[in-house]
Amino acid sequence: MATITPTSTPPGSTTLPARPTAGESRPERRRRTGTLRATDVYAACGAALASVSVTALLFTRLTAFTGTIGFVVTAYLLFLGLYALLVAQDEDGPAVRDRLMFALIHSMAVLMLSALVFVVVYTLWEGRDALRHLNFFTEDMTDAGPLEPLTVGGIRHAVFGTLIEIAVALAITIPTGLLCAVFLNEVPGRFARFVRTIVEAMTALPSVVAGLFIYAMAILALGMEKSGLAAGLAISVMMLPIIIRSADVVIRLVPGALREAAYATGAPRWRTVWHVVLPTARSGLTTSVILGTARGVGETSPVLLTAGYATATNTDPLHGAMTSLPLAAFQLVKSPEPTYIARGFGAAAVLMALVLLLFVLARLLGGRGPGQLSRRQEHRRVLGSAKDLRRIESRMAGPSARDSRQETARSQP
Structure with a gap:
């Protein structure tokens, strides 16, 4: 019987990958499930640098704007606009809005985390002189006046x-x-x-x-x-x-x-x-x-x-x-x-x-x-199951014992 071996694939057809033979293992390539790409990182970094540069130029050369809060707000708004322009070069409208919301949500999360870290660190830093003394935790303020050192009194x-x-x-x-x-x-x-x-x-x-x-x-x-x-x-x-x-x-x-x-x-x-x-x-x-x-x-x-x-x-x-x-x-x-x-x-x-x-x-x-369940709850469940099993066995044994007594009574003269 003649064997026909195809030498070429017709155009428009689908070619399936060859299956590995027995004993042959092919390593699987790990799939990426994330949506963040390298171009997004480049666009975010470029937009951030450009926004800071333009804001610095506005506040130092072109206008009379001053203030740290105004600088940060202006730079952030410019960052969002420039980032949207950079993403729009390669993506359509829905993708641009998605990337813009992604940047907005993550920046708000970073802002909240930064505020929390600032509050905690500032509180610990300002109270470091009192926290290093043991009496601060073991004494009250009965004998501590306004001019007493931190080695006297506590909370x-x-x-x-x-x-x-x-x-x-x-x-x-x-x-x-x-x-x-x-x-x-x-x-x-x-x-x-x-x-x-x-x-x-x-x-x-x-x-x-x-x-x-x-x-x-x-x-x-x-x-x-x-x-x-x-x-x-x-x-x-x-x-x-x-x-x-x-x-x-x-x-x-x-x-x-x-x-x-x-x-x-x-x-x-x-x-x-x-x-x-x-x-x-x-x-x-x-x-x-x-x-x-x-x-x-x-x-x-x-x-x-x-x-x-x-x-x-x-x-x-x-x-x-x-x-x-x-x-x-x-x-x-x-x-x-x-x-x-x-x-x-x-x-x-x-x-x-x-x-x-x-x-x-x-x-x-x-x-x-x-x-x-906890260990005590598991133990109680086991004891309850054993108790239920004994009750069921006693009920099942009840009719059989009654029948045996009746048979014994019938056999006696």
């Missing part, structure tokens, strides 16, 4: 006050906030819509209004003295709408099929919420508590109105003035003395470290995803 009273006030606020807001979020999702109706509207309106409540509310209701009307409890109540007013709103959104994202499956097994509503809805939304609920804590831990005006200001350590939330870290930083920075200013920035740095620590602990406690 122990403010640290204890912040922890106590946040603990009081969390003890109030976590159960009430989560219960309200569950109510808004599991019991829909007109009243739920009304509550959701009130919660959304309270998210923009000024902090001084919350402080005045607790001052009028608890201190003036009920006769409560300025204390850590009153400050915790004022902080809880600020934290509660944040926790409710974010928890409401998270619980709303739980798939309805999970609820329907639980209801199909005969589980009541409270058991479905406790064993299905809340464990599924655990990570999101932890985030909602974190957001509320971040809102409350930095409040100053409610604490100033309801807790007062003290320089001694007070661990009793029911009696006596109690100082928090934001309030201590505010009072110390107002002083013209350099030592007080250094202590104020040091208190602000400790506050940032405390917030970071609280966030890490919250993530460790609630960072598991849906279906991921």
Whole structure:
């Protein structure tokens, strides 16, 4: 039989690559999934250099413009225009708009990150003189006057006050906030819509209004003295709408099929919420508590109105003035003395470290995803499964034992 071997490929046809034979391995070429190309980098760098050069020429030679902020804004606007012109040389309209939005979004992200880094670095730098002394963390300001050196006095009273006030606020807001979020999702109706509207309106409540509310209701009307409890109540007013709103959104994202499956097994509503809805939304609920804590831990005006200001350590939330870290930083920075200013920035740095620590602990406690159980939960599940197995075996063994007793009774005369 004759074998025909093609010597050429007809025009317009598709040629498939030859398959590797047995034992032959061909390395695969890695595919690039990113959309950023070298030409985009060149266009961005060229536009940046050109914008800075043109802006410098405008501010030094051609016009009488001055000011750092004006220079930066002008250079940025010129950068966007020049970058769009350079990209338009090789791309069409949609691609130009896409590249322009890409540059705009990333530049805004860099700006926000730069502002955050500047705030953190500036706070640490200004408070470096106070942070290097151990007494700054172990002493209070009872014996430290305006002219005392940094080796005397500290912020122990403010640290204890912040922890106590946040603990009081969390003890109030976590159960009430989560219960309200569950109510808004599991019991829909007109009243739920009304509550959701009130919660959304309270998210923009000024902090001084919350402080005045607790001052009028608890201190003036009920006769409560300025204390850590009153400050915790004022902080809880600020934290509660944040926790409710974010928890409401998270619980709303739980798939309805999970609820329907639980209801199909005969589980009541409270058991479905406790064993299905809340464990599924655990990570999101932890985030909602974190957001509320971040809102409350930095409040100053409610604490100033309801807790007062003290320089001694007070661990009793029911009696006596109690100082928090934001309030201590505010009072110390107002002083013209350099030592007080250094202590104020040091208190602000400790506050940032405390917030970071609280966030890490919250993530460790609630960072598991849906279906991921701890060791104790796994152990409880194993014990529950063994108990269910013994109950099923006892029920199955019941009829067989009864039948054997009946057979024995029949066989006897």
